[in-house]
Amino acid sequence: MDSSRGAGGIPWVLHVDLDQFIAAVEVLRRPELAGKPIIVGGRGDPTERAVVSTASYEARAYGVGSGMPLRVAARKVPDAVILPVDHEAYLAASETVMDTLRSRPGATVQVLGWDEAFVGVQTDDPEAYARLVQAAVLERTRLHCSVGIGDTLVRAKVATGFGKPAGVFRLTAANWLDVMGGRPTKELWGVGPRVSGRLAKLGINTVAELAASDPRDLVPEFGPKMGPWYAQLGRGDGASVVDETPWVARGHSRETTFQHDLSDPLEVEDAVRELAARVLEDVAAEGRPVVGLTLKVRYAPFLTTTQGRKIPETFDPNEILAKALDLAAGIEAGRPIRLLGLRAEMAMPDDARKGHTPTRGGW
DNA sequence: TCTGGGGTCCTAGGACCC
DNA sequence: TCTGGGGTCCTAGGACCC
Numbered sequence: 001m002d003s004s005r006g007a008g009g010i011p012w013v014l015h016v017d018l019d020q021f022i023a024a025v026e027v028l029r030r031p032e033l034a035g036k037p038i039i040v041g042g043r044g045d046p047t048e049r050a051v052v053s054t055a056s057y058e059a060r061a062y063g064v065g066s067g068m069p070l071r072v073a074a075r076k077v078p079d080a081v082i083l084p085v086d087h088e089a090y091l092a093a094s095e096t097v098m099d100t101l102r103s104r105p106g107a108t109v110q111v112l113g114w115d116e117a118f119v120g121v122q123t124d125d126p127e128a129y130a131r132l133v134q135a136a137v138l139e140r141t142r143l144h145c146s147v148g149i150g151d152t153l154v155r156a157k158v159a160t161g162f163g164k165p166a167g168v169f170r171l172t173a174a175n176w177l178d179v180m181g182g183r184p185t186k187e188l189w190g191v192g193p194r195v196s197g198r199l200a201k202l203g204i205n206t207v208a209e210l211a212a213s214d215p216r217d218l219v220p221e222f223g224p225k226m227g228p229w230y231a232q233l234g235r236g237d238g239a240s241v242v243d244e245t246p247w248v249a250r251g252h253s254r255e256t257t258f259q260h261d262l263s264d265p266l267e268v269e270d271a272v273r274e275l276a277a278r279v280l281e282d283v284a285a286e287g288r289p290v291v292g293l294t295l296k297v298r299y300a301p302f303l304t305t306t307q308g309r310k311i312p313e314t315f316d317p318n319e320i321l322a323k324a325l326d327l328a329a330g331i332e333a334g335r336p337i338r339l340l341g342l343r344a345e346m347a348m349p350d351d352a353r354k355g356h357t358p359t360r361g362g363w
Numbered sequence: 364t365c366t367g368g369g370g371t372c373c374t375a376g377g378a379c380c381c
Numbered sequence: 382t383c384t385g386g387g388g389t390c391c392t393a394g395g396a397c398c399c
Contacts, residue, residue: 042367051367053399066399072364085367113370113399192397223374226396255368294393301365308392341368 012126013242014119015148015156016101016133019165021115022054024143025093026083037080039064039073044084046074049257053085057165090114093141100140101133108244116160118153120242130168155236157189176236181208188233195230198222210234248349251292252282255341261300262337272328275342276321288346289313290320295327296341304339313347320344 018024023038037059042050052073055064059080064073074082094114101109101119108120123129130147137145146163149170150156158180159171171179180187185207186196198221204210211234218227232238254275262268272295283290294308307327314320324342331337 049367053367067366069364069366072366075364115399190397194396226373250371253369257367304394306393310391339367343370 009122009124011120011122011240012129013150013153013156013240014121014126014130014133015150015153015160016097016117016119016137017146017148017160017164018097018115018137019144019146020054020056021093021143022085022090023056023059025090026086027056028093028142029089033081037062037064037077038083039070039077039080040083040085041070041073042085044082046070046082049259093143096141097137097143097145100136104133104136108242110242110244111247118156118242120244126170127168134166134168150236152236152238152240153242154189154233154238158187158236161187171236173236177208177211180236181206181211183207185210185234190233191230195222199230207234211236249286249346250348251343251345252279252286253294253341253343254278254282255296255339257298257339258337262340263334265331265333268331268337268340269325269328271340272324272342273321275340276317276324279342279344280317280320283344283346284317286346288349289315290344291347292345293320293323293327294341294343294345295324295330296339296343297331297337298339299332300336300338302338308343 022040026038026040027033035058036056038056039052039059040054041052042048048070050070052064052066052068052070054066055073059073059077062077064076064080070082074080091114097115098109098111098117101107101117104121106121110118110120112118119133121129126149130149133147134145137143144166146160146166147168148156148159148161148163149168150159151172155171155176159169162171162179163169184196184205185191185199186193188207191199199205199210202217202221204213210230213231213234215228215231218230221227222230256271256275258271262271290311291313292308292310294306296304296306298304307330309323309327311323
């Protein structure tokens with residue numbers, strides 16, 4: 001979008017990713033934890049239904065990782081320090097990091113999450129620039145980060161993994177296949193276990209095989225958009241412009257996993273009311289009308305269903321609550337419920353960033 | 364290993380219209 | 382009567398990311 005800013009040099013994409021971010025923030029305020037296996041998740045109680053948000057490298061050595069049930073993690077690392085998630089602390093640290101990235105003249109910054117961002121910059125020495133960024137972030141926040149350098153967003157993102165921890169790695173069209181070609185497709189950003197399994201059924205197991213595939217051959221399996229997108233991903237190609245247009249939320253949702261499955265309809269209704277109140281708080285802060293509602297229900301043990309409805313634009317909390325309760329009337333009576341979720345979709349402003357690239361989860 | 368919480372986007376199929 | 386061919390909107394579900 002804007003490649004004319006800053007000093008001379010070639011445009012590069014940097015992907016900056018904080019190392020074990022959440023665990024590192026916890027160590028900053030409790031230095032005595034340095035070097036110990038730290039697991040952050042839920043309310044910090046390993047007897048509850050919750051999962052791991054982040055584990056320190058010391059805990060990862062025992063096989064603990066993000067998304068693992070807290071109970072299982074605690075069993076694997078008996079002497080782990082288990083801490084509750086503290087969103088505010090991570091958000092504050094994140095904002096300081098992003099500020100530091102933006103403060104460099106000519107840099108465009110696209111935030112992907114608490115602990116990572118793309119930085120667009122023009123320079124003849126991207127490695128030197130990356131080291132400057134690392135030093136600046138370390139000085140300002142005492143946090144270490146790794147930096148991937150690429151000629152596309154995808155290559156920069158994938159490159160970061162080779163730089164961890166606290167390193168720098170460059171991936172371009174010139175070395176993409178040398179580095180990635182022999183690796184399984186699952187290592188690509190946007191290819192998970194399902195898609196890699198479906199690719200394998202087509203005889204495509206490695207990145208090189210995906211890169212060499214004809215996009216048209218993937219359409220019957222993946223559809224007109226995702227088929228060609230996966231082929232492009234295999235080559236590491238795609239967008240190369242960092243888009244700093246502020247992100248606009250499409251909607252807000254809240255969900256709760258109950259520590260004990262709910263069977264009483266009155267308890268269910270209370271839970272829906274509470275979810276609605278929390279969702280409406282977030283929506284009200286946006287100042288945009290609600291145009292749709294979706295209720296998610298997980299019946300024990302794991303059967304999840306969703307029910308959604310478009311609604312006429314409204315700001316009225318009572319109306320929205322009434323529609324949410326309407327949806328909840330579709331819940332099967334007497335069947336134990338493990339999770340309830342409510343999502344409100346909001347009207348989008350005309351100038352919001354469009355999804356010009358089919359990706360999920362942030363850009 | 365018995366699975367959070369907050370997001371995004373894509374796809375398929377049905378309804379409906381001309 | 383043995384049954385067109387789009388186009389659009391909506392909903393449910395799937396997949397992935399941090």
